[in-house]
Amino acid sequence: MEFLSHPVTQKVIDQGFSYSKFVEFTEQLVRENRTTGSNQSEAYLEYTKMCLQRMRRWDKTAKVSPKIKKLVQSIQEAQVWLLITEAWCGDGSQSIPYLAKLAELNPKIELRIIMRDEFPEIMDAYLTHGARSIPKLVAFTRDLKVELFTWGPKPNYLLTRHKEYKHDSKGKSYKEFLEEIHLWYARNKNQDLESELLPLIQSTLL
Structure with a gap:
């Protein structure tokens, strides 16, 4: 589906972080005892520290299955994966390291955060409910035309749990x-995330 006026431009992509630079940026924030966004409360500073710890842990432990590895490596046309997040985002710290590992499998995928x-204006184009x-x-697509x-902001199981909790x-x-x-994230080990991404990535090859 073509979008003639969506808000994502090459300038936005150029301003984005690679995953490694995002981790470095988060490390700097923690050293300076601050975070991203307007909320600089102690709670959000603590969230940021925890997010950094989670990302480091997933960098070491996250595993990509042979099935999705083969699928990602079969991508022939260049793609841009744009991730919208914040340094204090708990769900981001659980999912982004795995997404980065997928992107690293194929040089045709450019991941920017x-x-x-x-x-x-970009966030408002991709709201969830x-x-x-x-x-x-x-x-x-690499030219940003399609x-x-x-995907996001979290696996469907957690979207349902959050809705139930609010109710x-x-x-x-x-x-x-x-x-x-x-705790669910730690036990699930990105299995739900992977199962949701498989058909989405597959659809780009049709």
Whole structure:
């Protein structure tokens, strides 16, 4: 499907971080005791530190299955994968390292990461049920003329769990809910993420 006026331009891509530069940027933020976006509260500073720890851990432990590895390596036409996130985003820290490992499998994939609050017009083009939920992955052809697929902000299981929690917390605090979510990520080991990405990436080859 062609988009004649979507807000993603080559200038935006050029401003984005590679994954390694994003990790370095997050390390710098932690050293300077700050984070991205307007909320510089102690809570968000702590989220950023935790996100950095998670990314480092997934960099060492995340595994890509032979099935999706073969699929990604079969991509012949260049693609741009644009990730919208923030340094404090917990879901981003759980998913982005795996997405980066996929992109590294094929030189035809260019992964770029931008901050949500620095590009509101882009974020608003990719809302989830009307919300600026992150991370959000949007894949394009290299000339940016065709949007290939979108994914995010989290695996479908967690989208359902979050909706259920908002409807009825069953006495569970939000902190307890988040701990449950991150435990799920650790146990799931990106299996749901991979299963959701498989048909999306496959669709770009048709």
